[in-house]
Amino acid sequence: MVVIVVRGLSGTLVNSSGLRERCDLRIDQSSVTGAERARVVAEKSGIRQLEDGELNMKRSVLIFSLVALGIPPNMYYAHADEAGGPPATPAKEELNLRAEVLTNEGADEMAKNNLPVAINKFNEALTIDPLCGVARRNLSAALSNQGTRVEPEEGVIYWRKALYVWPENKPAHNNLCTFLKSIGKEPEVFEDRMSLADSFAKAGDYVSAVVELREAIICKKDAAAEAKLKEYLKKAPALPK
Numbered sequence: 637m638v639v640i641v642v643r644g645l646s647g648t649l650v651n652s653s654g655l656r657e658r659c660d661l662r663i664d665q666s667s668v669t670g671a672e673r674a675r676v677v678a679e680k681s682g683i684r685q686l687e688d689g690e691l692n693m694k695r696s697v698l699i700f701s702l703v704a705l706g707i708p709p710n711m712y713y714a715h716a717d718e719a720g721g722p723p724a725t726p727a728k729e730e731l732n733l734r735a736e737v738l739t740n741e742g743a744d745e746m747a748k749n750n751l752p753v754a755i756n757k758f759n760e761a762l763t764i765d766p767l768c769g770v771a772r773r774n775l776s777a778a779l780s781n782q783g784t785r786v787e788p789e790e791g792v793i794y795w796r797k798a799l800y801v802w803p804e805n806k807p808a809h810n811n812l813c814t815f816l817k818s819i820g821k822e823p824e825v826f827e828d829r830m831s832l833a834d835s836f837a838k839a840g841d842y843v844s845a846v847v848e849l850r851e852a853i854i855c856k857k858d859a860a861a862e863a864k865l866k867e868y869l870k871k872a873p874a875l876p877k
Contacts, residue, residue, distance in 0.1 A: 739758065739768060746778055751781055754774070755782065759875055762875055772801055775802075776801040779876075791811065792815045796812065812847075826852050829852035830848075832848040833845045833852060837868060842868050842872035843876045849865045849868060
């Protein structure tokens with residue numbers, strides 16, 4: 637992927653891992669106009685030409701930021717025709733398109749910091765297309781960010797949900813570990829994570845139980861824990877409530 641840096645532009649990015657980053661953007665062609673900058677970035681990153689308007693200016697900043705960080709824009713905005721696999725039926729194509737629209741609407745809401753609305757959009761998209769990786773990563777990022785807007789005792793619920801949706805979400809993982817230490821639990825101790833998993837399972841919270849079991853297995857490979865994980869996954873919802 638060609639990384640383009642645009643001179644004179646900057647923006648705030650909520651990236652695919654849920655981390656807010658400030659980007660300074662530059663381009664070697666200092667004489668080009670703003671419209672030309674947008675065209676160059678769009679062409680090099682393989683995304684559609686953007687329309688005018690305030691919302692699309694926000695989307696432009698987001699896309700510039702993604703490109704500057706070396707993150708493919710299609711990790712943030714979905715395109716149904718890039719799904720791959722066997723040709724879809726007309727009915728399936730219509731569903732894929734609807735999931736794409738919802739994912740892109742969710743990304744726009746994230747760009748405006750409307751996280752609850754974005755979360756609903758991504759949930760809708762994944763209900764239609766559970767295999768939409770873009771919607772899944774974005775949902776995890778939105779949940780993780782929402783957790784930072786409330787007290788840690790409530791935020792930890794969002795961080796576990798974020799990790800349930802996408803286990804590779806590092807900011808959510810780090811925030812969860814910090815919280816566990818604050819209540820006297822050791823995040824890297826197998827027994828502590830197993831104890832948490834069992835407690836959540838007894839309470840019927842299989843989303844949190846799955847997250848804790850996954851972390852326990854990272855701490856130490858254990859056949860019994862892996863068997864429990866399979867059992868809890870069968871009982872857990874497709875998406876966190």
